[in-house]
Amino acid sequence: xxxxxxxxxxxxxxxxxxxxxxxxxxSGHNSLFWYRQTMMRGLELLIYFNNNVPIDDSGMPEDxxxxxxxxxxxxxxxxxxxxxxxxxxxxxxxxLGPGQGAFTEAFFGQGTRLTVV
Amino acid sequence: SQQGxxxxxxxxxxxxxxxTMNCSYKTSINNLQWYRQNSGRGLVHLILIRSNExxxxxxxxxxxxxxxxxxxxLLITASRAADTASYFCATVKNYGGSQxxxxxxxxxxxxxxx
Numbered sequence: 001x002x003x004x005x006x007x008x009x010x011x012x013x014x015x016x017x018x019x020x021x022x023x024x025x026x027s028g029h030n031s032l033f034w035y036r037q038t039m040m041r042g043l044e045l046l047i048y049f050n051n052n053v054p055i056d057d058s059g060m061p062e063d064x065x066x067x068x069x070x071x072x073x074x075x076x077x078x079x080x081x082x083x084x085x086x087x088x089x090x091x092x093x094x095x096l097g098p099g100q101g102a103f104t105e106a107f108f109g110q111g112t113r114l115t116v117v
Numbered sequence: 118s119q120q121g122x123x124x125x126x127x128x129x130x131x132x133x134x135x136x137t138m139n140c141s142y143k144t145s146i147n148n149l150q151w152y153r154q155n156s157g158r159g160l161v162h163l164i165l166i167r168s169n170e171x172x173x174x175x176x177x178x179x180x181x182x183x184x185x186x187x188x189x190x191l192l193i194t195a196s197r198a199a200d201t202a203s204y205f206c207a208t209v210k211n212y213g214g215s216q217x218x219x220x221x222x223x224x225x226x227x228x229x230x231x
Contacts, residue, residue: 004159033219042223043160043205056218091159095219105150106207106219108159 006092006109013116018080021112024073025094033106034067034077035091043091049075061086082116089113122222123206129228136193138225140206141186149182150207151191154224160205163191198231 005024013019025032034046047057052069060067064083069075079086095106124139140149148167152160166173166182166189173180179192193200203224 031218035221043221045218045220048218093160093219105162105165106152106160108161110159 004092004094004107004109006090006112008112009110011112011114013082013114015083015116016081017116018078019082019086019114019116021077021090021092021114023075023077023092023109025075025092026107027073029094029096029107030072031095031097031106032069032075033093033095034075035093036088037091037111038088046077046090079114082114084116087114087116123204123225125225126223127226127228129230130196132196132198132229132231134196134229136196136200136227136229138191138204138227140189140191140222142189142206142208143187144208146184146208148209149180149189150219151178151180151189152205152207152221154203154205156202160221163204193227196227196229198229200227201229202227 004026007022030051032049035043036046037043044059046059047067048055049069052072065079067077089111091108091111093106093108097104122141128136130136146168148165150165151163153163154160164175164178164180166180168184171182177194182189203226205221205224207219207221
């Protein structure tokens with residue numbers, strides 16, 4: 001397996017534009033996470049899917065952010081409209097689990113570096 | 118809010134020395150995991166320790182867990198310049214039943230000087 005695949009790797013967009021980030025989890029993994037990483041706030045969990053169902057979206061900053069997982073092999077994170085403060089590295093991760101009430105290791109993609117100007 | 122908090126925030130040592138990083142957390146856990154992140158890359162899983170375990174080894178890594186103090190430590194022995202990276206602990210946030218997610222701390226930035 002090629003691992004978790006994210007696209008694009010880099011995105012530069014103007015304020016107000018719509019941004020869509022994409023993620024292909026590892027085949028067979030049933031849990032998927034979207035994280036945002038900044039120097040100031042560290043690694044923040046945005047949303048967690050289990051079996052394609054959003055379980056916890058309490059980390060989604062506001063209504064401008066939305067995430068979908070239409071099937072087990074694809075997820076999107078959309079920001080509309082984008083703002084300069086959304087500039088960050090966005091990571092997608094997938095995992096087998098939960099099993100017996102907890103996860104095993106999570107596998108991360110390489111991330112999408114988003115710059116909103 | 119973050120479940121795990123690493124300490125120290127930054128650590129600088131010489132090659133060959135040991136590096137110790139600590140993690141404290143707030144709620145009951147099923148397991149605690151340590152990850153490594155090289156600059157500009159995604160996180161890579163290093164080791165997982167379950168709540169009924171007290172110590173675990175993997176190569177030059179040694180992890181301890183004290184559930185009574187809600188703390189864990191990661192020891193890297195005989196450090197190398199290639200160990201330079203940020204290290205994160207992660208815990209599972211439980212929702213009851215079999216569902217949960219992974220919450221990360223802010224990490225310890227380790228610099229190993231040759």
